[in-house]
Amino acid sequence: STVTDDYAPQLLTSEYQRGGVFAEMSAWLDDQISADNAEGFYKPYDVDRGGVAPEPWHISYRPVAEGYFRQLSLSQCLPLWRGDADPAGQCHAPLQMMSLLETDAEAIFKRYVLMT
Incomplete structure (x- = not known):
């Protein structure tokens, strides 16, 4: 292991780049994804597509993620962003600004949520 048991990931790109504590694991996973040998796992934020900054630690399971993605809509997100109750009846703090x-x-939904 390249980290101690009490290591707390910082979620910094440098942890996953050459010399970083997760560089070797990240390179291995990238190779598996490129070879279509990652059992459905992928990195949705592997590069900057003009919305969400790259997150090399973010790994998704395509069969599940795509199912949720197809159900996602602005009309579902707006009430939650406003702080309205979610389908389970839980209220949340509204987004700032x-x-x-x-x-x-x-436009924000398309760029940062749908990433189109």
Whole structure:
């Protein structure tokens, strides 16, 4: 192991780059994904697509992620962003600066959620 038992990941790109504590594991996983040998796992934020910054630690399981992704809509997200109750009846704090977000919600949703 390249880290101690009490190591707390910092979620920094440098941890996954050459010389980083997770570099070897990340390179191995990237090779598996490239070879289509990752059993359905992939990195949705592997590169900057103009929205979410690269997150080399973010790994998703495509069969599950795509199912949720197909169900995702702005009309579902907006109430949650406003702090309304979710389908289970739980209320959450609204996003900061919601009034600004709502004025361009569709474009923000496409860029940062759908990443299109």
